[in-house]
Amino acid sequence: NAGVTQTPKFQVLKTGQSMTLQCAQDMNHEYMSWYRQDPGMGLRLIHYSVGAGITDQGEVPNGYNVSRSTTEDFPLRLLSAAPSQTSVYFCASSWTGSNTGELFFGEGSRLTVL
Amino acid sequence: AQSVTQLDSQVPVFEEAPVELRCNYSSSVSVYLFWYVQYPNQGLQLLLKYLSGSTLVKGINGFEAEFNKSQTSFHLRKPSVHISDTAEYFCAVQDFGNEKLTFGTGTRLTIIP
Numbered sequence: 413n414a415g416v417t418q419t420p421k422f423q424v425l426k427t428g429q430s431m432t433l434q435c436a437q438d439m440n441h442e443y444m445s446w447y448r449q450d451p452g453m454g455l456r457l458i459h460y461s462v463g464a465g466i467t468d469q470g471e472v473p474n475g476y477n478v479s480r481s482t483t484e485d486f487p488l489r490l491l492s493a494a495p496s497q498t499s500v501y502f503c504a505s506s507w508t509g510s511n512t513g514e515l516f517f518g519e520g521s522r523l524t525v526l
Numbered sequence: 527a528q529s530v531t532q533l534d535s536q537v538p539v540f541e542e543a544p545v546e547l548r549c550n551y552s553s554s555v556s557v558y559l560f561w562y563v564q565y566p567n568q569g570l571q572l573l574l575k576y577l578s579g580s581t582l583v584k585g586i587n588g589f590e591a592e593f594n595k596s597q598t599s600f601h602l603r604k605p606s607v608h609i610s611d612t613a614e615y616f617c618a619v620q621d622f623g624n625e626k627l628t629f630g631t632g633t634r635l636t637i638i639p
Contacts, residue, residue: 416569443625452535454616454631455570462625470626502569508625514560515627517569 414438418503418518425493425525433488433521435503441516442508444486448472448499449520455502461486462508493525528553528619532630539607540638547602547633549617559600560618560627561591570616576600587611612637 419434437444445460457470461480475497477489486505490497500522504515533548551557558577562570574585581593587610591602600617617630 445626447629452631454532455629457626457628460626504570506625514572514575515562515570517571519569 416503416505416516416518418501418521420521421519422522423524425490425523427494427525429493430489430491431493432490433501433503433523435486435488435518436484437486437503437505437516438484439505439516440483441505442483444480444503444505445470445515446476446478446486446488447502447504449502450499458488458501490523493523495525497523498525499523528557528621528624528628530617530619530628530630532617532633534633535631536634536636538636538638541609542606544605545603545607545611545635547615547617547635549600549602549630551598551600551617551619553598553619553621556622558620558622559591559593560620561585561589561600561602562616562618562629564614564616564632566613573602573615607635607637609637609639611635 416437442463446458447455456472459478461467500520503518506515529552531550539545560575561573563573564570574583576583576593584590614632614634616632618627620627
């Protein structure tokens with residue numbers, strides 16, 4: 413049972429470099445989201461999507477882009493990495509029909525920007 | 527907009543003692559409430575949820591939580607903790623009709639042998 417798969421698990425970037433964090437789910441979930449986790453700040457929503465072709469901003473979207481071309485995939489792009497983006501990133505997905513909000517999380521991607 | 531406050535960032539508890547982790551929320555509409563647990567170096571997993579009905583909700587690993595609408599609280603309890611309960615616990619709220627979850631800042635539960 414794959415669930416939500418994130419790659420890479422660890423990444424080190426230099427300031428100004430770009431990269432994409434990959435997220436894939438095999439549960440046919442309509443809703444997918446990206447959170448960042450920082451000490452003392454809990455999880456903050458970056459971007460989310462309620463279906464293929466539909467994305468929207470969360471609480472902290474600046475510096476990040478997303479797209480949703482398929483139901484399964486929801487990549488997060490950093491166009492020009494900054495040290496403030498050093499964090500642990502989590503992708504999460506859920507069904508939308510029942511609207512119960514139970515999220516299924518990936519194992520996280522730890523990003524360090526030097 | 528919804529918000530969640532977890533009043534304690536760290537809670538140390540002796541093994542086999544009871545524990546309560548506090549959570550208060552703010553919202554202008556009806557809500558769903560959740561507790562998630564994060565074990566070291568892992569993602570979050572659902573512990574329990576309140577959607578409607580009975581205000582006392584039971585979850586996995588012997589945890590339970592009580593929804594108190596008048597106090598806008600959803601405190602998590604366990605009568606006797608074990609070493610394996612060492613983790614970070616997050617309270618979360620979702621407004622009716624809104625897909626987004628808002629998380630609290632987390633409470634780190636440390637079990638003392």
